[in-house]
Amino acid sequence: MPQKLTKTFIDSIPYPENGQAFYRDSEIKGFGLRVGATSKVYIAESKVNGKTVRVSIGKHGIYTAEQARNQARELLLLMSKGINPNDQVREQKTRSMTLQHVFQDFLVARKALKPRTIYDYKRIMGTYLEDWNDKAIADITKDMIAKRHAELGQNSQAQSNLTMRFLRALFNFAAGQYEDSKGQALIQDNPVKRLSQTRAWYRVERRQTVIKPHELKPWFQAVMNLKNDIKSQNRETIRDYLLLVLFTGLRREEAASMTWDNVDLHAKTLKVTDTKNHLDHTLPLSDFLHDFLQQRKTNAVNDYVFQRSNGQGHITEQRKQMAKVIKESGVTFTIHDLRRTFMTIAESLDISAYAVKRLANHKMNNDITAGYIIADVERLRDPMQKITDYILKCASYKPTATVTDLPRKKSRNSTKSVIDV
Known part of the structure; x- marks a missing residue:
């Protein structure tokens, strides 16, 4: 039976030996408390596009009951508009994900990569993209791509092309790997396509050297x-x-x-x-x-x-x-x-x-x-x-x-x- 969630009431709730217990607030429908073996967490719960969505607000003790209730109002309002707050959090997390993090996920997913290929990829990350390793992948723009491609091309056009092909692969991987609850890619655009749109790829002739x-x-x-x-x-x-x-x-x-x-x-x-x-x-x-x-x-x-x-x-x-x-x-x-x-x-x-x-x-x-x-x-x-x-x-x-x-x-x-x- 719903009951107003107050500090006194929440403090009196025992921790279950097994599983979880849920307590619903009597004042705001959708506001509640999830009690586990060691923690008590405020939640907001409602339906979004016909599916039940539960959002964790924070732990009791860090949030007061009133702070959690105010946060729940905002979350429930979003859900009433068909917005899944979890998607927003996931999207924000993905957009702040660094290039190095994406690369590590890429290596985990591409199980069949040969040691030499992994070595070459790591060399590119540590040599030509070193200053971008800790940069959020979403912050890498088309202009940055074009500029870096031109800079690298001054020393080696082949290595410049190779670096950008590798970077293109990372963006394609991110587009397929990270998505919201609707299955929509969180990385919508691959900035490396600027090189194709502007025909900026270097024309590098394939080596034909042999021992005569x-x-x-x-x-x-x-x-x-x-x-x-x-x-x-x-x-x-x-x-x-x-x-x-x-x-x-x-x-x-x-x-x-x-x-x-x-x-x-x-x-x-x-x-x-x-x-x-x-x-x-x-x-x-x-x-x-x-x-x-x-x-x-x-x-x-x-x-x-x-x-x-x-x-x-x-x-x-x-x-x-x-x-x-x-x-x-x-x-x-x-x-x-x-x-x-x-x-x-x-x-x-x-x-x-x-x-x-x-x-x-x-x-x-x-x-x-x-x-x-x-x-x-x-x-x-x-x-x-x-x-x-x-x-x-x-x-x-x-x-x-x-x-x-x-x-x-x-x-x-x-x-x-x-x-x-």
């Missing part, structure tokens, strides 16, 4: 000259890693994180399971690849094909040794250049377009004919060997027949390979 045929010999020799010494016990591992990428066209992380579980030396295949397009990728091993992987296997110290010299995890940094190769050979390259070189060579050898795509693990969703072709790894063995033979010919490299019989010294800190000839 006449450059393969000096590059190959410089890679082969990477030898372990007291200063570095990772050189030969990085040497073999660079060669694997060139001879398979694998992506940077796919090769670096490869485990022995996915290398079948008997079937002469390797498999990559955590690929960019989320499709398992199995490749045949050419004779050259099989021989040097077999040698690495005899000196393996953990589950990774390219383990770190301390035996913990796989290699993650190759730039120092790459710089040595570039200096010695005069051939400038990136890891992805090796992948492009592999595919360029494949195309130059008149290998079928379907085989090239299979070797590169590119999706063929829009190609109807491709759907009828069985992706049999054995059908790729001959193309794979042709590519290997071409590279070795350009490099003037001739493996010796007795190489696998050479004495070798097993060491935790050194991985000798069959290519040490």
Whole structure:
């Protein structure tokens, strides 16, 4: 039965052992008190668009009964107009949500992001958007976007575009993630669209750099000259890693994180399971690849094909040794250049377009004919060997027949390979 909520009456109400108890005010319909195991909270309750809406006002002791009653009048008036006060609170909270907070929610929601992608996103947040991390996302305007895009473009147009694409993704995520009780997005506008409306995106040509045929010999020799010494016990591992990428066209992380579980030396295949397009990728091993992987296997110290010299995890940094190769050979390259070189060579050898795509693990969703072709790894063995033979010919490299019989010294800190000839 409703009763006027006063301090004396509320103080006399016992805390329930289980659940909650509700007490209604006799003076104002919709004003009440919710009593839990440890707290007494004033509430306002009414119907908004046919649905019951309950709004917490505050705890008894912090609010007096009269203060809570006055607050309830204002809330009930809003509800009578079809306004849900909870939506207003939620909207205000969202509009004050910082860019960093949205980014953290984004990472939680995007469970399939690869470590490298997360690393790149964090780098953007900490480098190009650092001064915006604590700024409310709703306060980031179109003018701010345009200005920051232009500023970043003075140093790197590609990084400027990349930063804004990432920021666009965060705004799109926020628009879908945060909504009111009616399902309406609380972030209605994506300010990054200003760049499209004004055609301000930089025109960045896609990199087309490859190692040319006449450059393969000096590059190959410089890679082969990477030898372990007291200063570095990772050189030969990085040497073999660079060669694997060139001879398979694998992506940077796919090769670096490869485990022995996915290398079948008997079937002469390797498999990559955590690929960019989320499709398992199995490749045949050419004779050259099989021989040097077999040698690495005899000196393996953990589950990774390219383990770190301390035996913990796989290699993650190759730039120092790459710089040595570039200096010695005069051939400038990136890891992805090796992948492009592999595919360029494949195309130059008149290998079928379907085989090239299979070797590169590119999706063929829009190609109807491709759907009828069985992706049999054995059908790729001959193309794979042709590519290997071409590279070795350009490099003037001739493996010796007795190489696998050479004495070798097993060491935790050194991985000798069959290519040490």
